[in-house]
Amino acid sequence: MRATRGLAGFVLTLLVCAAAAAGFAPAAEAAPRESRYAAIVVDFDSGDVLHAVNPDRQSYPASLTKVMTLYLLFDALESRKVSLRTMLPVSSHAAAQAPSKLALRPGDRIAVEDAVLALVTKSANDVAVVVAEALGGSEDEFAEMMTRKARQLGMSSTTYRNASGLPDSGQISTPRDQARLGRALIRDHGEHYHYFSTRQFKWRGQPISTHNRLMLRYKGADGIKTGYINASGFNLIASAKRDGRRIVGVVFGGDTAGWRDRQMAQNLDKGFARLKGGIDIRSAQVEEEDRQDLDRLIASAKTGPQDRKGKVVMAAARPQDDESRGAGDAEPDSWSVQVGAFSAYKPAHKAASAAAKKLGGLVSRATIDVDKAGSGKKALYRARLSGFTEDQALAACKRLAKAKKDCKVVQPSA
The missing domain is CATH 3.30.70.1070 (Sporulation related repeat)
Incomplete structure (x- = not known):
C-alpha cells in the first residue's frame, strides 16, 4: 500500500513538472496582473449602497478626473466668474498635453461651452488644462482646489494632482468617492448636467462623438464619464433613471471598454432590481469578489490561440505609449x-x-x-x-x- 502511494506521488510530481515545463501554471499564477475590478451602485436620492464590490479599493481615476474639473467649472459659471461665451486662452503647457486632445495650439482660444463639450465627449486633455489655468492660475493650483473640493464633498480617499487624469502616481480615488462626486454634480449642478448626454458636437466643422457607449445603449442612461489609462484599466461613472428613480454607478479596472460597459449594465440592473424589490437597501451587503476568479477572468480575456508547443500566446498588447501618453479615455483599440x-x-x-x-x-x-x-x-x-x-x-x-x-x-x- 505504501509502495503504491509512493509510486502515485512520484507520478504526480512528474506530471506537475511536465506541466510546468510545457508552460502551464496554476490559474492564480496565469493572471497577467492582480485584479483591479471594483464597483459600487448607489441610490441618487439617499446615497444608500445598492451593490458594491471592493468599493474602497484605491486606484487611478484616469479621465473620471474631468468630472471634478467640470464641477469646478460649473461652480465658476454659477458664481458668474465666467460665462458660456467666455474665451479661455491656450498656453504652451496646455497645448503640449498628451492625447486624447483637440490639438489646440498656443495662442488659441476656446469658449467655455466648447470646453465643456470637448471634456464630456472627446475627454480632451489639452482643454482640461486650459480650464485649470483659467480658474486656478496654474494646473498645480487647480489640482489643490480639486482636492479641497473633494474633501468638502466627503471624498476622503481622493487626491488630485492634475486636471485631466493623465498618469500620476499621486492621483488616486475609489469607486465610493467617485459615486459621491457623481451624485454631487447632478445635485449641485443639475442645470448643466444635460451636457453629459451630448452624443456629438462639432469642433471647427468636424464632428466629435462621445466615448460613452453605455449611455447610447442602456435604457434610462443619461451620462456621465468614461476614463482610461493603462495603469487603471477602463473606468466609468454612469447614471440612469427609471420610473422616477435615479441611481449612480461606478466601475474601476475593466480590462476592455466592452467588458466595463457590460459589467456596469449588470450592476445597474442589480441596483434597479433592489429598488423595485423594496429590499432594505440600508443593509445591502458588500460583495467581495473572489480574487482568483477575477484574475482567471482577466487572464482568459487576454489569451489568444495556442502556439505549437501548447503555450498560450498572449493577445496583442495595448499600444506601448498608452500609459506614457495617457490616452485620455479614447478607445485604445x-x-x-x-x-x-x-x-x-x-x-x-x-x-x-x-x-x-x-x-x-x-x-x-x-x-x-x-x-x-x-x-x-x-x-x-x-x-x-x-x-x-x-x-x-x-x-x-x-x-x-x-x-x-x-x-x-x-x-x-x-
Whole structure:
C-alpha cells in the first residue's frame, strides 16, 4: 500500500513538472496582473449602497478626473466668474498635453461651452488644462482646489494632482468617492448636467462623438464619464433613471471598454432590481469578489490561440505609449486612416479636414487627429482620422482611393 502511494506521488510530481515545463501554471499564477475590478451602485436620492464590490479599493481615476474639473467649472459659471461665451486662452503647457486632445495650439482660444463639450465627449486633455489655468492660475493650483473640493464633498480617499487624469502616481480615488462626486454634480449642478448626454458636437466643422457607449445603449442612461489609462484599466461613472428613480454607478479596472460597459449594465440592473424589490437597501451587503476568479477572468480575456508547443500566446498588447501618453479615455483599440505626413501642423490639419469632407457620412464617429512624430526640424505631422472600426477604416481608404487620394489604414498599436 505504501509502495503504491509512493509510486502515485512520484507520478504526480512528474506530471506537475511536465506541466510546468510545457508552460502551464496554476490559474492564480496565469493572471497577467492582480485584479483591479471594483464597483459600487448607489441610490441618487439617499446615497444608500445598492451593490458594491471592493468599493474602497484605491486606484487611478484616469479621465473620471474631468468630472471634478467640470464641477469646478460649473461652480465658476454659477458664481458668474465666467460665462458660456467666455474665451479661455491656450498656453504652451496646455497645448503640449498628451492625447486624447483637440490639438489646440498656443495662442488659441476656446469658449467655455466648447470646453465643456470637448471634456464630456472627446475627454480632451489639452482643454482640461486650459480650464485649470483659467480658474486656478496654474494646473498645480487647480489640482489643490480639486482636492479641497473633494474633501468638502466627503471624498476622503481622493487626491488630485492634475486636471485631466493623465498618469500620476499621486492621483488616486475609489469607486465610493467617485459615486459621491457623481451624485454631487447632478445635485449641485443639475442645470448643466444635460451636457453629459451630448452624443456629438462639432469642433471647427468636424464632428466629435462621445466615448460613452453605455449611455447610447442602456435604457434610462443619461451620462456621465468614461476614463482610461493603462495603469487603471477602463473606468466609468454612469447614471440612469427609471420610473422616477435615479441611481449612480461606478466601475474601476475593466480590462476592455466592452467588458466595463457590460459589467456596469449588470450592476445597474442589480441596483434597479433592489429598488423595485423594496429590499432594505440600508443593509445591502458588500460583495467581495473572489480574487482568483477575477484574475482567471482577466487572464482568459487576454489569451489568444495556442502556439505549437501548447503555450498560450498572449493577445496583442495595448499600444506601448498608452500609459506614457495617457490616452485620455479614447478607445485604445480604435483604427485610424492616414492621408499624409507633413513638416508642419497646418497642412496636415488641412489634409485631414479635406479627407473628412470627402468621406462624408463615413466619418460621423471619427475625429481629426494630427499626430506629431519626432521633434525640432525632424518633426513630422501625420494627418489622420481616428475612431474607426477596422471595417470602417478599410472602407474609408477604399473611398479615398477612388477619389485618387493617398490613404493607408493604421492599426491601433501603430
